[in-house]
Amino acid sequence: MRLGSILVVALAALLLAAAAHGYGLQPGGQCASQIFNLTYQGLPPNWYHYSWLNFTGTGTVHLVIRANVSSNIPVRLAIYQWQNNAQWQRIWATQPSTQIAGAYTVNLEAPGAYRLAIENPGFNTANASFTAILNATMCGGPAVESWLGQYIKLTTTNVVLNGVNASMAPMGIASYGVMEVGGRYFTYNLITDAVKGEVYIPLDISASDYWPSGSYYGRAFSVQLNAFVVARLMDGTVQYYWIQNVVSFNEKRFGGLEVWDNIWNETTTISILDKSTVRGNGAVYIGPVGHGNYYFYGMPSSIPFGLVTLEMRAYVAGGKIIVEFYANGQKYDVVTITPYAPAASAYIEIVPATTFRGIPLDLELVFTGHDSDIPWAVLNAGRIGLELYVRMNGEWVSPPSAWSIGYATYELSYAGVMPQGVGSALVVPGAPNPRQLWAETLIITPFGANITAST
Structure with missing residues (x-):
């Protein structure tokens, strides 16, 4: 596992990428x-x-x-x-x-x-x-701080630990396009075509999962790589899709780890996926009440414990939105979405803004419950290593900042997070701890923008 690094991104390189693909990093002020x-x-x-x-x-x-x-x-x-x-x-x-x-x-x-x-x-x-x-x-600083505070928070569940209802959150690494440096809050907008999460799950990991009622289910959990795809159509319409690449364990299913993907249409509060316009190895299913439907595909066989690499890519081909899912370097699913009007571009974005549902456009690599049926996991023993990357100008780099709590997903967990340098963290047993994991300094010059570590 990489314990730390210094990330330096030259704006000249980012502008080359932006010119070719529309990708790049832009400071957003406050x-x-x-x-x-x-x-x-x-x-x-x-x-x-x-x-x-x-x-x-x-x-x-x-x-x-x-x-x-x-x-x-x-x-x-x-x-x-x-x-x-x-x-x-x-x-x-x-x-x-x-x-x-x-x-x-x-x-x-x-x-x-x-x-x-x-x-x-x-x-x-x-x-x-x-x-x-x-x-x-x-x-303004108070605006950014308060905006972020809506999402870096815990939710009280029905799971009783030590005599009280446990407060939980999706714990791991989450990038919101917000950083805190010296008590001041700053923002940025990051656009990329690909994101990657490296997850180390040891064989001796132990996590208890619970039903929404708070009753015990068994040993189960998931680690989710979650992101938003922004699709711009030729008629000027902007669509938003929430994509997930998930590795999980459920003692009542396979003996090893499972990998699956999901796609949700988050364009408006009533948006759905039209199954006649979605093609992939999986299918479109009816989702929870109030959340439309979703696309799902699971790899047919399990994978061993240890290092698992999850990757997602988004782009446009022939006016269609393409989302690719990878596990350990293998492209296991390619999903094609045909919108009502041809798509001009599609990309993954991190920005301090929300969808119509009020969900922030963040990037997450988080430890949670297994799924929406058994959504609350407690990490009892063992450590899960996490590393989060975005692709910039052909290179994998870490986001400029990250926090220990995600928000976009429904599933939650009771676990702590220990920073391990820029780009890395450990999920450990213990109480959830809202905190910034790292923040890097954006230096603007006439020749470009450098990002250097400031953890």
Whole structure:
């Protein structure tokens, strides 16, 4: 296992890659984005429907709201702030209208608790029914810190450990396009055609898996390489696909490790995979309620314990989206998705932004429960080694920063993470520990951008 490295990426090389493929790394300053879907049916007069905007740092947050609101009666886009007198006060609002569109800029002070809302004004006598999609770009250190804080967190489960309900998360390596250096938060956008995870699973590993009820299932777990594919179509539409390459163990199945892949359409909250447009070694299946359907394929035979290399690639060929899955260097599945309009490009992206479901576009290599039926794993003994890579200009390099907790996947685990230098970490028995694993320094010069280790 590689214990550490110094990653140096010259912008000149990245620009060559970008010119040829659209791949590269771009510093993002201190901005993060989030999509809010505030669609609602039957909102009474003098009521508002909202999402939270909570900022914990100190400073000014520059908020740009790109709104697309359509209502049966006039409504307004508003921001409410929690006041010291224990009341919510409206501090900003648009004029009431049945159509609210365009970009609106508001400065908010941090720390502070805010509500981003669609309000049915009191002069209306009817209930309001509206669709409301708000794309909020938030700039400033407190904005980035608070954006990340939504995802670097633990979830309480029904699994009881030492007399209390255990708090868990997908534990391992996760890159969100956010780094913290000297108490300040910075962002970047990374685009690549391929990602790779190296996983070392020793034979003596011991993990207990649990049903959602909290009852014990048996010895089982998974390690997931998760990423988002962004596909840009010729008509200007952007589609998002969540892809997974998974290695797992289940004592009630094979004696060794299993490998499988998944693809989910995350373009909108109601997007699905049309089985007539998806081709691969697997098939499209009905997913959990509220999550559409998904593509699945599993390798027909198990592989031995030890070092497992997982890789995923995304590109366009003949207007179709191609996703390739590899295990230990073997290409075991190629999935072709034919969108309704020809695709111009498809790539894997890490960026501090969200899908319509509110899921961050991150890259993860995480230890979790086996699957959605037995989603909660506890690591009892042994250590799992992880290394995470992206491909830049033909070379495998580590993302500029990473954290110990993922978010995109449903499955969780109770385990700790120990950093092992840039690009590497160990998953170990113990309580989950939210932390930054490494952060590298982006140095901008007239000749390029260097990234050097700053763990």
